[in-house]
Amino acid sequence: MTVKTIDQPGKLVEQAGDSKEANEPAVSQGNLVLAGVGGQGIIMASNIISLACLESGLDVKKSEVHGMSQRGGTVVSHVRFGHEVHSVMLEPKQAEWIIGLEWEEGLRFLEYLKPGGVAFMSTERRIPPTAFADRLGGKIDYALGAGVPRGVVPVDTYAVAGEAAAERPVIAQTVLLGALSVDMGLSQETWREAIAATVPPKAVQANLIAFENGRAWYERWKKTTGSKPGSSIKANDIQRPEGVSPGAFRAGGFNGPDVSVKDWRGGMPRIEVLRDWCKGCNICVIVCPERVLSLDRFDIVVASEPDRCTACGLCARLCPDMAIEIWVDTPAHAGTGGE
Amino acid sequence: MSTVMDTDTDTAVDGAAGGSVAITGREKRLLRHAMMPHMLCPGCGHGIVLDAMLSVLSERYENLDNVAFVAGIGCSSRIIGYIDACTLHTAHGRPLSFATGLKLARPDLTVVVITGDGDGLSIGGNHLIHAARRNVDLTCVLLNNEIYGMTGGQAAPTTVLGAYTSTTPLGNTQHPFDAAELAKAAGATFVARSQSYRPQVFGELFSQALDHVGFSFLEVMSDCTEYFGRINRFGEGADMLMGQARYEPSIDADLARIPTVEPVTIKQPVRPVLPIGVLHRSSRLTLEETLGIEGGRSSGVAGGKVDDAVQRMNG
Numbered sequence: 005m006t007v008k009t010i011d012q013p014g015k016l017v018e019q020a021g022d023s024k025e026a027n028e029p030a031v032s033q034g035n036l037v038l039a040g041v042g043g044q045g046i047i048m049a050s051n052i053i054s055l056a057c058l059e060s061g062l063d064v065k066k067s068e069v070h071g072m073s074q075r076g077g078t079v080v081s082h083v084r085f086g087h088e089v090h091s092v093m094l095e096p097k098q099a100e101w102i103i104g105l106e107w108e109e110g111l112r113f114l115e116y117l118k119p120g121g122v123a124f125m126s127t128e129r130r131i132p133p134t135a136f137a138d139r140l141g142g143k144i145d146y147a148l149g150a151g152v153p154r155g156v157v158p159v160d161t162y163a164v165a166g167e168a169a170a171e172r173p174v175i176a177q178t179v180l181l182g183a184l185s186v187d188m189g190l191s192q193e194t195w196r197e198a199i200a201a202t203v204p205p206k207a208v209q210a211n212l213i214a215f216e217n218g219r220a221w222y223e224r225w226k227k228t229t230g231s232k233p234g235s236s237i238k239a240n241d242i243q244r245p246e247g248v249s250p251g252a253f254r255a256g257g258f259n260g261p262d263v264s265v266k267d268w269r270g271g272m273p274r275i276e277v278l279r280d281w282c283k284g285c286n287i288c289v290i291v292c293p294e295r296v297l298s299l300d301r302f303d304i305v306v307a308s309e310p311d312r313c314t315a316c317g318l319c320a321r322l323c324p325d326m327a328i329e330i331w332v333d334t335p336a337h338a339g340t341g342g343e
Numbered sequence: 344m345s346t347v348m349d350t351d352t353d354t355a356v357d358g359a360a361g362g363s364v365a366i367t368g369r370e371k372r373l374l375r376h377a378m379m380p381h382m383l384c385p386g387c388g389h390g391i392v393l394d395a396m397l398s399v400l401s402e403r404y405e406n407l408d409n410v411a412f413v414a415g416i417g418c419s420s421r422i423i424g425y426i427d428a429c430t431l432h433t434a435h436g437r438p439l440s441f442a443t444g445l446k447l448a449r450p451d452l453t454v455v456v457i458t459g460d461g462d463g464l465s466i467g468g469n470h471l472i473h474a475a476r477r478n479v480d481l482t483c484v485l486l487n488n489e490i491y492g493m494t495g496g497q498a499a500p501t502t503v504l505g506a507y508t509s510t511t512p513l514g515n516t517q518h519p520f521d522a523a524e525l526a527k528a529a530g531a532t533f534v535a536r537s538q539s540y541r542p543q544v545f546g547e548l549f550s551q552a553l554d555h556v557g558f559s560f561l562e563v564m565s566d567c568t569e570y571f572g573r574i575n576r577f578g579e580g581a582d583m584l585m586g587q588a589r590y591e592p593s594i595d596a597d598l599a600r601i602p603t604v605e606p607v608t609i610k611q612p613v614r615p616v617l618p619i620g621v622l623h624r625s626s627r628l629t630l631e632e633t634l635g636i637e638g639g640r641s642s643g644v645a646g647g648k649v650d651d652a653v654q655r656m657n658g
Contacts, residue, residue: 285386290581317366321542324390330366
């Protein structure tokens with residue numbers, strides 16, 4: 005029934021000294037669905053969950069669907085754990101938890117959620133390449149404004165991760181695991197060991213910070229909302245850490261302007277970035293001799309030091325996505341602009 | 344033809360843009376905006392080639408109504424889908440055959456074939472040498488990323504010795520093709536090689552290839568970041584691209600100096616230093632001329648006798 009099935013007594017002692025977590029009833033069986041798009045760490049997150057369960061002496065079965073996922077395709081992973089697990093796949097309305105690393109992908113798999121279950125979903129959007137065309141006119145309306153479905157806990161993962169997100173762009177999965185760990189009840193130490201054993205060595209510290217932040221965030225969230233995820237939540241209720249306003253979040257994110265145009269100041273080159281076309285390959289950032297460009301936290305190029313631009317055009321010519329263009333004044337118009 | 348595109352471009356460019364010019368000379372009216380952004384992986388060299396190609400086409404053509412792009416299957420061939428020209432997406436390895444037929448039926452068209460190393464050298468290897476032998480008046484651009492990118496990173500006939508791919512997990516043990524030498528030996532009358540790292544060199548060579556009457560073969564060294572780069576630990580797109588800078592000494596003012604080729608040892612996947620620039624240029628009668636088809640360009644080679652012989656044979 006509980007984690008007492010662990011046959012390592014030392015671990016139980018550690019767990020007992022782990023303050024309040026040890027008092028929470030542990031879960032001895034459960035089902036999870038993890039959904040998102042390729043590159044977000046879904047497989048890694050399911051590996052961490054599986055490892056944590058195995059370390060706790062539980063049987064785990066995991067099944068995942070992926071392929072062509074490097075190009076933004078869907079990835080979904082089913083994880084089942086318990087004293088003995090027979091089937092690897094879930095049927096709809098069987099999952100106690102859903103981890104949605106991408107908002108729409110999470111919504112797509114909501115049918116797997118058991119009544120009373122909790123879906124931890126990142127508010128991050130990754131529009132698949134086939135739908136990119138619609139982004140040109142900014143036509144996609146984000147469903148957050150329409151409220152949040154029952155059972156869903158929306159998590160602004162990048163904001164919750166805080167400093168860890170600045171260090172490691174692929175961090176959302178650990179934030180959600182932190183939130184999940186509050187409900188799943190395995191010992192914190194087991195989780196931390198599973199994370200340390202799974203993520204690349206240089207990313208361990210950032211992931212552990214993100215895990216703690218996610219865990220703390222969800223505990224606070226449960227207190228303030230009375231632990232009832234679901235229909236009563238509006239978009240404005242999504243909590244962000246202090247100092248991060250919704251406006252600031254939008255300005256750097258996907259709700260920003262399609263085209264960032266530097267103001268025309270007589271004779272200066274003007275950098276035009278098509279945010280929708282940029283895939284964040286970092287080529288322009290590397291080749292720019294003046295270090296004008298940088299990637300924002302969504303891996304999209306921004307002209308962070310536009311004053312230094314000398315209009316050499318390397319970034320524009322070497323951009324595989326044609327997302328950058330440098331505009332310079334023609335001689336005929338040179339005098340009419342700034343002076 | 345381009346009304347929809349103009350509106351799209353205007354929204355991006357309007358405002359402060361009046362009186363200024365784009366530094367790349369690339370005009371986005373030649374793009375199919377509904378298809379953008381393209382499906383190439385982040386950092387893929389093919390995107391740079393497409394970009395440079397559009398710059399050249401913007402300079403040369405008002406619109407692309409009389410330019411036909413023919414391509415086979417693969418990441419490289421896929422880029423024609425983003426050019427607002429007459430495009431023909433054909434069977435795997437057979438773009439040159441389709442293009443030969445197209446050119447003979449419509450000699451007034453400028454025909455450009457975009458193919459890849461797998462498409463053009465292995466599956467379509469025969470078609471390549473025979474199109475070169477026949478000297479059809481078309482331009483063949485072969486984007487060489489040394490791997491099969493679209494199908495999952497299998498070894499291609501251009502994969503260098505020692506390179507790891509999904510079908511050579513212990514390192515490639517087979518020698519690669521030199522595509523440019525192959526085309527030259529098969530009879531191509533214009534052979535050149537460029538890199539995705541040098542889009543302006545590519546633009547110059549592409550422009551010369553379009554000007555040349557006869558079979559023009561232009562090989563472009565490109566980067567596959569997701570498969571070739573990742574499995575061989577060549578780094579990300581930017582690292583691979585900067586890695587091409589090793590070719591620096593091979594660039595000469597006349598784009599025609601040929602440097603020595605460094606030997607490559609097995610178990611050390613290093614992309615070879617290949618000569619860049621115009622490697623071969625000659626003049627021969629084109630297939631249209633020997634067939635007596637009118638409407639195409641003249642190679643300027645004396646050879647009316649072939650026409651007469653064909654006519655005599657036809658009675």
